[in-house]
């Protein structure tokens with residue numbers, strides 16, 4: 195097996211150490227209806243999933259505790275959940291047994307999924323590969339995994355959240371531009387002064403468009419999510435008031451072109 199890139203090793207170790215903090219939220223999400231992102235936008239507002247997924251092969255790239263996979267399975271899809279963290283997958287497997295959905299779980303990097311070309315009709319990521327994988331590796335990989343006409347939908351923090359994050363990693367985000375926008379790519383939070391983390395990725399919007407075009411994806415939709423009026427407090431370093439002024443999260447919906 196080829197050696198994993200540094201950011202994948204760092205993020206695997208980070209998530210194995212953090213997995214226990216995500217089990218309760220995972221249990222809740224498995225039991226509930228689809229809600230997305232840090233403010234829990236209902237599926238009816240953001241439309242990440244096809245209403246009927248019967249007959250579709252679906253993959254979740256960076257599935258964590260696997261609730262996105264569960265929601266796709268309940269819509270009728272045959273689902274594979276991929277994650278690099280054995281500890282996260284242990285929770286996903288346990289919840290799958292409890293809910294009886296029969297999802298396939300694969301421990302692997304979403305940048306190199308051990309499945310043949312054209313294995314899936316639909317690929318999903320919510321804060322999985324979407325932020326923890328290098329877009330120049332995982333977007334071509336998602337394209338490889340999808341069949342003609344297949345769709346990739348992913349939700350991630352926006353470039354706004356990245357450029358408004360103080361350079362020393364202090365939380366929360368500010369109303370100032372704290373980092374350059376041009377050149378945005380790898381965000382290393384290991385030495386952050388508040389809540390040190392792993393290595394994340396974010397791109398300028400024009401770079402996303404160029405990457406999609408280069409690998410053969412056509413953009414179907416792009417959403418900039420706004421915190422709901424009733425949201426309060428600070429979640430994951432994002433104050434609700436800030437997320438009503440700036441889109442802290444974004445959704446890309448792309449389709450294999452041609």
Ligand SMILES: C[S@@+](CC[C@H](N)C(=O)[O-])C[C@H]1O[C@@H](n2cnc3c(N)ncnc32)[C@H](O)[C@@H]1O
Nearest residue numbers: 209256257258277278279282303304321322326
């Ligand atoms: C925040 S969780 C995403 C799952 C779920 N949607 C959520 O928000 O809880 C992030 C997941 O990405 C996984 N991850 C990080 N790097 C990865 C990689 N290279 N390949 C696959 N999964 C990865 C982590 O192990 C973790 O389970």
